[in-house]
Each structure stands twice: as structure tokens, then as C-alpha cells.
Amino acid sequence: MKLKWAYGCEVRDGNPVMIRKDSLWEALGLPWQEHKVLAFVGGGGKTTSMFCLADELAEQGKTVIVTTSTKIRKPEKRLVVEAETASAVRDFMKxxxxxxxxxxxxxxxxxxxxxxxxxxxxxxxxxxxxxxLCDALLVEADGAKMLPLKIPREGEPVLLKGTHAVIGCAGLDCLGQTWEEKCFRYELADQVFDREKGPVITPAHAARILTSERGTRKGAEKLEYRILLNKADDESRLSAGAEVLKALGNEWAGCCVITGHLEG
Structure with missing residues (x-):
């Protein structure tokens, strides 16, 4: 999939606003440093976003390695080396x-x-x-069974030592849908919410999961953290993204990115 649009977010005059950016990398607003290690966690769109960012960085002349600390769909039409050790990857690159x-x-x-x-x-x-071995190492560090929202269990996510930033993902198609249908490990919701959550997922629910230390932000408390709202593929979903942005509040609005992709 190709990026359709990317919006970074910030607070202006006391209100969170969406600002169109030229790339996912620009929208994320992460400071660059050598051997940057970025982890993608949470739900919907992690793999798509990870490869989108990898391609953008490669276009900037960066050598990028993409991998997983869990499991991902086997990539197609990509330069792949199957290896059990970093030295085997180094030998391949040489x-x-x-x-x-x-x-x-x-x-x-x-x-x-x-x-x-x-x-x-x-x-x-x-x-x-x-x-x-590279300028940037992108790691999918969480699995969600293709569902747009996730609550992690014990031992999740699997973050590498030396991780510079964590990108917490959610698909906007979770909104208005039942927990059973759209949230992986929904049965763990009590660890995030201290009251009855109701039958369907609201923007406030998504915002709470994305910012909670027991939710998507787990393990990233002392790291650079970004919230990535995926699947804003049309104006209706963009509006839904704006609702989540509002629910995040001014404390987190500047960490939020909203993206949509084109099919094919």
C-alpha cells in the first residue's frame, strides 16, 4: 500500500489540530540519531506502516533492516535474507x-x-x-491477530534493548465496533479501565488504551513514544481520527499521527 496522506498533530490556541505532512517520517517528528531502533506495537496497520517508513528512510539514503521480535506476515517482493544470527546478516550484506x-x-x-x-x-x-549493521532498525514487536486494537498481556510487547522510540498503532476501524470483534485480548480490559467500558469501542476507549502504561504504551514509559492512528483512508475515517485526537487531550495530541493508505 502507498501512503495516501499523513497528518501530524499539535496543540494550537489550546486545541489539538491536524497538520498535513509530506511523509510518515515527517509526521512522526522523531529526532534522528545513528543506529535508530524503532518498535511498532499495538494493533491495526503495524506491518504496513513499518514498511512505509522503511521505504521513506531508504529514499533518504538510509540502510534499513526490518524484522520482528514476534511474528509477521511473510513479506513479498522484498529483499529478504533468512538468518538465525546477526553475523549471517552481516555476511549477506558484505x-x-x-x-x-x-x-x-x-x-x-x-x-x-x-x-x-x-x-x-x-x-x-x-x-x-x-x-x-544499519542506519535504522525497524522491529514489529507485537502481534494482534490482524485486529485494529490490542491490550497486551504479560510479556508483551517484546522490545529490544537499545530501542529509541515506540510507535503505538491502532486502526480507526475499531471505533463503534464491539470489543469481541475488534480488540485483541479484550478480556484484559480491566487492567486499563477501572469502570464498566460498555459494549462498543469509543474514541475515549481507544485513547485510553493507546496512552496507558498497561495498554499500548507498556514498556515505552521512558522512551520516545508516538501514537499512530491507521486506516484513515477516507474523510469519514479522518473525522474519526479527529475524535480520537480530541479524546487524547492536549497532553498527548503532539505525539499523535493519523495516516491513510491507497489500495495496491
């Missing part, structure tokens, strides 16, 4: 220096095929070495 020369820009996906046909990460200790 053997293909024409692709990885400084300033050229390239996206390399690494991991292992799993029995169920997905792509899984190597051992955590090996994943943590990958950052030294």
Missing part, C-alpha cells in the same frame, strides 16, 4: 555491497520462516546486534 553502499538506501528484511508460513524473529540477543 556479499552484496552493491546494494548496501553508503548513501544508496536499501531495505533488507530478515528473520526465519515459521511452520505456519509466517516470518519470525531470531533470538532476542541476535536481534539486538542488528542495529549496528
Amino acid at each position: 556479499a552484496h555491497e552493491e546494494f548496501f553502499s553508503a548513501g544508496k538506501g536499501q531495505v533488507l528484511v530478515t528473520g526465519l520462516s515459521s511452520p505456519e508460513g509466517k516470518f519470525q524473529g531470531m533470538e532476542l540477543s541476535e536481534l539486538e546486534k542488528l542495529g549496528g
Whole structure:
């Protein structure tokens, strides 16, 4: 999928506003540093957003490695090296220096095929070495069974040591839908909400999960954190994104990004 639009958000005159940006990277507003490690967590659109950002960084001349600390859909039409160790990835890159020369820009996906046909990460200790091989290491660190919203259980997400920023994702198609249909691990909602949540997911619910230390922000309390609202693919969904932005309040509005993608 190609990016249709990306909006960064900020507070102006006491109100959160959406501002059109030229790229996902610009909208995220993350400070650049060498060997940046970015983790994508939460629900809907993590993989799409991760590859969108990887391609943008490659266009800037960055060498980007994409992987997972859990499991992702096996990527198609991507440069992939199946490897169990960081040294095997390094050897592959050395053997293909024409692709990885400084300033050229390239996206390399690494991991292992799993029995169920997905792509899984190597051992955590090996994943943590990958950052030294690239300008940016993008890691899908959470699974949500293709659902747009998620509440993590014990042991989730799986963040690497040295992670610079966490991007907490949610799909706007969760709004107005039942918890059972659209929220992975909805049965854990009591760890986020201290009162009855009601039958359907509201913008306030999504905002609470995305900012809670027991929700999507779990493990990112001392890190750069961004909220990424995905699937704002039409004007109606953009309006829904604006409702979540309002529910986030001024404390979190400046951390929010809203994106839509084109099919194909």
C-alpha cells in the first residue's frame, strides 16, 4: 500500500489540530540519531506502516533492516535474507555491497520462516546486534491477530534493548465496533479501565488504551513514544481520527499521527 496522506498533530490556541505532512517520517517528528531502533506495537496497520517508513528512510539514503521480535506476515517482493544470527546478516550484506553502499538506501528484511508460513524473529540477543549493521532498525514487536486494537498481556510487547522510540498503532476501524470483534485480548480490559467500558469501542476507549502504561504504551514509559492512528483512508475515517485526537487531550495530541493508505 502507498501512503495516501499523513497528518501530524499539535496543540494550537489550546486545541489539538491536524497538520498535513509530506511523509510518515515527517509526521512522526522523531529526532534522528545513528543506529535508530524503532518498535511498532499495538494493533491495526503495524506491518504496513513499518514498511512505509522503511521505504521513506531508504529514499533518504538510509540502510534499513526490518524484522520482528514476534511474528509477521511473510513479506513479498522484498529483499529478504533468512538468518538465525546477526553475523549471517552481516555476511549477506558484505556479499552484496552493491546494494548496501553508503548513501544508496536499501531495505533488507530478515528473520526465519515459521511452520505456519509466517516470518519470525531470531533470538532476542541476535536481534539486538542488528542495529549496528544499519542506519535504522525497524522491529514489529507485537502481534494482534490482524485486529485494529490490542491490550497486551504479560510479556508483551517484546522490545529490544537499545530501542529509541515506540510507535503505538491502532486502526480507526475499531471505533463503534464491539470489543469481541475488534480488540485483541479484550478480556484484559480491566487492567486499563477501572469502570464498566460498555459494549462498543469509543474514541475515549481507544485513547485510553493507546496512552496507558498497561495498554499500548507498556514498556515505552521512558522512551520516545508516538501514537499512530491507521486506516484513515477516507474523510469519514479522518473525522474519526479527529475524535480520537480530541479524546487524547492536549497532553498527548503532539505525539499523535493519523495516516491513510491507497489500495495496491
